[in-house]
Amino acid sequence: MxxxxxxxxxxxxxxxxxxxxxxxxxxxxxxxxxxxxxxxxxxxxxxxxxxxxxxCPIINKARIVNNPQAYAAINKDEQIRLSSSSGGIFTLLAENAIKDDGVVFGAGYSEKFEVAHKSVEKIEELCELRGSKYVQSKIGNSYKLAKDFLDSGRKVLFSGTPCQIAGLNSYLNRSYENLITQDFICHGVPSPIAWRKYIEYRETKAESKVSQVEFRNKDKGWKQFSVSFIFENDIGYSKNLNEDLYMRAFLKDLCLRPSCYDCEFKTLNRQSDLTLADFWGIEKVLPEMDDDKGTSLIIVNNKKGQEVFNSISGNMKFKEVDINEAVKYNSAAIKSVNYNPKRKEFLSALNTMPFNKLVDKYCDESFVVKFKRRARRVIKNALK
Ligand SMILES: Cc1cc2nc3c(=O)[nH]c(=O)nc-3n(C[C@H](O)[C@H](O)[C@H](O)COP(=O)(O)OP(=O)(O)OC[C@H]3O[C@@H](n4cnc5c(N)ncnc54)[C@H](O)[C@@H]3O)c2cc1C
The missing domain is CATH 3.30.70 (Alpha-Beta Plaits)
Structure with missing residues (x-):
């Protein structure tokens, strides 16, 4: 079997x-x-x-040929955009589905900040799904639940990684007029254990339990986003992507799922109706669409995707772009990351080394970065 x-x-x-x-x-x-x-x-x-x-979508490969259209886009609702990872387009898609009595599936947190798929049916609940969580989300029985909603005639928006959308399509094994699928350009999904170990490390430092997490805080800008925690004792933590220990390990590809290093869903011939992403390189491609608050790349993969795009177009600022220009600065669209030879050692050491020591050991840094970090620490200690 x-x-x-x-x-x-x-x-x-x-x-x-x-x-x-x-x-x-x-x-x-x-x-x-x-x-x-x-x-x-x-x-x-x-x-x-x-x-x-x-x-199994790996054993039974789907053959898809698309003629995708690409757009730079920004949700006109500034608050939603600022609390989203990119330009806040997922929320527009979700609101559109819910207003039509639809159900939205996406990744949210459990009480212990594990990441799992869940469904929401109210606009006020969308904050539970909003924002990227850099951990593999557990699908659980979401495909079955989605099928029940679809069979009862409800509209369903299903958002997930490209491989999760492939799994859903394969499970459903037929097309549904009332289903909209949305994936994203995916760097790869990190290990839930690495994430748990990191939470434990931060909780020990703060001497308190986590009460809120944001992977993509934009207070200091979208391009240099920060990972932020709030703890039950009201202590806060925020460090940008190059300084946060978890993001350093993620971006060094030390903790991704083995399949992510050779992902066959990295293609422009996608199984979803729409693909969302950060429009990295927007400052070069369309500087007028860049204010460092987040710009989305929307890739419309098929006719249904175009219809959905049209129905949300009144709520966003957008411009069509050449697809090759759009993915030029986002190699994860079409190419898996390289296997990091230290990956296995890093993941095995999670149980034996403190998270900070582990990242220091396995994430090589340039001398300049190391020097700056040490200097900051010395100054901070001296000020204390
Ligand atoms: C693990 C991961 C890797 C990514 N890698 C890249 C990349 O290399 N390049 C790039 O341009 N964009 C990447 N993205 C996508 C990007 O961060 C945004 O999610 C996307 O642009 C949508 O942003 P938004 O502002 O429209 O909506 P947001 O509100 O930010 O998007 C939230 C949506 O993402 C879904 N989601 C969040 N976390 C997960 C998860 N762990 N698993 C499945 N679904 C999830 C939610 O269910 C929700 O539907 C990645 C996202 C994730 C989760």
């Missing part, structure tokens, strides 16, 4: 399609020592229907 077909962990991207399709619920998504979930079959319950094999 599926756990025997997917031989190497690097092939399975953890989409949960096999778990959702199994008629006897004999597939349990089980974390490996790095914290990534893989299917394990409970053979005493398995009826050998092989649905888990025929649903």
């Amino acid at each position: 599926i756990d025997k077909m997917i031989k190497a962990n690097k092939d399975c991207m953890g989409c949960h399609a096999c778990k959702n399709v199994c008629p006897t619920q004999c597939i349990i998504m089980t974390p490996d020592e790095e914290g990534f979930l893989y299917p394990k079959v409970e053979y005493s319950l398995c009826v050998k229907c092989k649905k888990c094999i025929s649903v």
